[in-house]
Amino acid sequence: MTDLYQMQRAMRNMRRAAMQRGVVAILDVGTSKVACLVLRFDGEAPPREDGLGSMAGQSQFRVIGAATTQSRGVRFGEIDAIPETERAIRTAVQAAQKMADVRVDHVIACLSGARPKSYGLAGEITLAQGRASEGDVGRVLAACDVPDFGEGREVLHAHPVNFAIDHRSGLSDPRGHVGNRLAADMHLVTIDMTALQNLLYCIKRCDLELAGIASSAYVSGVAALVEDEQELGSACIDMGGGATGLSIFIKKHMIFTDAVRLGGEHVTADIAKGLRVSTANAERIKTMHGGVYATGMDDREMIEIGGDSGDWEHDRRLVSRAELIGIMRPRVEEILEETRAMLDAAGFDQLPSQQIVLTGGASLIPGLDGLAARILGQSVRLGRPLRVQGLPQAATGAAFSSAVGLCLFAAHPQDEWWDFEIPAERYPARSLRRAVRWFKDNW
């Protein structure tokens, strides 16, 4: 646990160094695309007269370079072929650097797959001074009983989501409050260590330093949910290429996250198999003609499915749009039903507001919001990422919500467990003993 603490702290320091240098790259290694944004930080914007920060406080950075390339070697949001992925990352980073005309050394990345798991942790301490101090916050977080994650799991996020002093719960900042007992709830996300290590290895092979890492579902929620939704309770469903992530927010904290290993690429694969066309062709047909609701008109709308097999008859086949929808819809339904199962398991129906926001590249299927409303509940909307300064028009779509969310994450990271000082009694006794021995040896 201390190793993790040190690693995350080192990453935070790296992020601070990157902010000081003023340039940091955002890397979203997804199943269908690798996106790289280069951000330039130039300090806080001057405060406005009405007291609001311009752009809701997001104006301190600007996107100066953006590049996307087709992803290779990534499956289910996890890196499958490392050299291929490394090449894709190099392509994206180099193009973004070229656009920005500046060298980037620090990169903040996100992971969409890697089987995230959420844990709710609770800790409680007695306040010795009768007043909560900053050290007490660290102590109560350290006092949370950590469950057994199992072998090969790594902690990705550890957000303190709630503090309670005596019988007052729902405190966001307990410092200075008077009381006897301080209790904390912490939301912990663990992921597969191998997936993380593969990503770290790829980034290291590209001569970049990792300055932060986040869950893709979490940052998509940060980008696609408006402030009220984050406050009142909502779920963000990030429908990516190979994995569909779910994050549930309330009181501006993520309290649950999970992912299904299903995504838009499965829809493409279904089309490719069903119509016996290449994957690229299937992707084209899906994006140009895809849908989930068939009408009578769609029976008459014939699509040339194309092909380059050389067989004229084979390459000139026509298929009705209804048939295409017939292929796509079951898979989309399956994804949504899986999501529904995750929401049920998380107890989403207990939340005061049950807004559901669909985002990610696969959410662009026409008619998806209607289908999702049938499966997930009535209040469903399609979410696009927040507009940030300098973002090219091509990168403002729903497919870029995790990239934009990473920008916001880079600018305003949420407090994590490792941002608080580790309590002194948690330091290993060995280092104290070593210090004593050093004094003995030298005097």
Next chain:
Amino acid sequence: MSTLSAPERPAWRAPKPAARAWPTFVLRLKAGAARAAEPELTRAARTTSDAPGDAMLRTMTLLKRPVAALPKPAVAQTKAHSSAQTSARTQVPRDRAPSRLAYRIERLRLTPTVRIFLRYGLPVLLVAAVTGGILASADRRAAIMGQVTTLRDVVENRPEFMVRLLEIDGASPPVADAVRAMMPATLPVSSFKIDLAGFHDAIARMDAVETVMLKVRSGGVLTATVVERKPTVLWRNGNSLEMLDATGHRVATLLERAARPDLPVIAGEGAEAAVPEAMAILSAARPILSKVRGLVRVGDRRWDIVLDGDRRILLPQDRPIPAVEEAIALDKSQDLLSRDIAQIDFRNADRPTLRLGAAAMAAEHPDGASPTTASPGDSQPKVEDQ
């Protein structure tokens, strides 16, 4: 079942967990954690087993289309799900990935120090290296210098720049001959090769020349406009006789006095330095000029006017002109200078003194007594040998 009906809850889904009390806003995530451990296997299995063929069958019943009209269900492809996906993916045209080396070079190029070096340092270094490389060999340096010299000569020797004639204005023949002899180059010569400043200084150094102006006119003519010094006085200096101008500057040496009888003569120590004063005295003495032989500077401080018969008028150091005028007035009124007088002494302005000539002295003092000078109280001198 129709598309418009509400979706049926699938059979596999577990019944919803019973609603719990909501302790805080935080969800009790234990249910989520427990579920996360359990359904991974089943979910993964479903992902692969729910093949597109089955899905399509379901869809086609949904759309009320005969199954026979379908393209053949691709059941055989189900197993090759992942391999088909990857092999199909290899056909997709992709962005060209930079090689590791190209990527590193690009990043190095974007490094600030390297960028500054590439923009400023490298061009300077390149130019310096190329120039240095060319000039390193002595032969090449000599060849370059030779070419430059040739080019320069070709330009300088163009007929537009050639001087063919030296024209001298305002100089007497001997001075003109001297100027001609001083010409630093033989004509015709390029105007670039004439050291005009040096030529001008050489001419101006000549005593006979007061000022000179050199000018290269169009048509290849070098004009020297000379203003000569005008001799105004002769200076006897030991055995030689020099001509001086009004400022006392030497003009030329005169071999014999008879060559310039019109010029007065001055002599004595420091006479040449006081020529303006001498000229003023001589102009004041114009009425008696026929009797004046010359001026003598005495002790480098005052003048004597020497008259014919070796008679002298001794002038004071200060204000000699009034003394001269007084002498002329005396000559006019009393015909002083035609009498036998050896010298008239005006050195003391209050008491001018006469010295008689030898014959007059003998007539005055036959006993051979010592000569006396009379000086009345007023300024009128008494002439005693009347």
